[in-house]
Amino acid sequence: MFSQEEREVIYDVIYKRRDVRTFLPDPVSSEVIQRVLQAAHHAPSVGFMQPWNFILITSADIKKRLAWAAEKERRALAIHYEDERKTKFLELKVEGIIQAPLTICVTCDSTRGGSHVLGRNSIPETDILSVACAIQNMWLATCAEGLAMGWVSFYKKNDVRDILQIPPHIDPVAIISIGYTNEYPSAPILEQANWEKRRSLQNLIFYEEWGNQE
């Protein structure tokens, strides 16, 4: 059982965790990274399939190629925005791959655990949902360690497969940047940039069936 004080620490890290795009060059010790990855590895997974792998990248050359893949997609997305929204978008920093000392590609192996993973039969995408739970654990662990973490989703999966030699059946679910920062945001960066607002939780809750707010 957790005490009242301990509960508050747990809620605190959940509220303080932020997606970060600005990093200092200071390296992260391998002991800290091992703790963060152990936290990821203790995420829940459907049928206990543990479908994740972690590719740790510190090579400047490989990070440069990943940043190139992200930059291509950023420009492709910019085309969909117009006028003020476009200006705002182009001002946003969408990734910090080059800056961050460590990049981690988190992957999902759908074949792990055999052909009939318990609980994955009805909803096959529960494998990538398990990987997302692992990534959320990494996020809370990095925050607890005083580190900053960013989740980059601007890339074509086949570009990342090519760069990191990932086999075709493996899904590169996320590119994660990890490092220290002196600009840890106090609110989501897209909220600070007036891109989106936080919704009211009460409007998102229904009772007994969809749409019923009592």
Place this chain on the structure above:
Amino acid sequence: MFSQEEREVIYDVIYKRRDVRTFLPDPVSSEVIQRVLQAAHHAPSVGFMQPWNFILITSADIKKRLAWAAEKERRALAIHYEDERKTKFLELKVEGIIQAPLTICVTCDSTRGGSHVLGRNSIPETDILSVACAIQNMWLATCAEGLAMGWVSFYKKNDVRDILQIPPHIDPVAIISIGYTNEYPSAPILEQANWEKRRSLQNLIFYEEWGNQE
């Protein structure tokens, strides 16, 4: 910044969190549920789209129908297992929907945030990955509150849509059971049942590219 002691509390909840299938009938107060849902709502989401809704179900009749949908799928899955694996599967308790005082259906609305959500253009399934991060926050929050939680993924989405009046474009990502328990597992129930083993983390880590274990 978190102190060494606070960090240990955070890792502690990450390690102690379990998927639970056995619940006591004691109700959960709405204050506690609100804290758990606030934790979910403070998960990261792609483009800050916050695609989740939470349908809170306490009606015995609706829970019975959800349990029926899960039981159908359990029997459908059992057909894929043979011999010893089948016996073992049929002994497993795969859900506790009727027992748990509260069921929460967590959904994903892919249309929220408009047609071009920042960061979702390249990888569309980042919306359900965001919902999975919210569910992981709920899991850690329930554990911190001394509650037990189970994620049921044995169902056909259209059965759940019918039962809960969910529109066709909304994805019922997860059926969550929440309540108190006197059987909180010290290890994953599928590990305790010798269904699967925990893998060695070191075998899951690669360096610079896929397959490279240095």
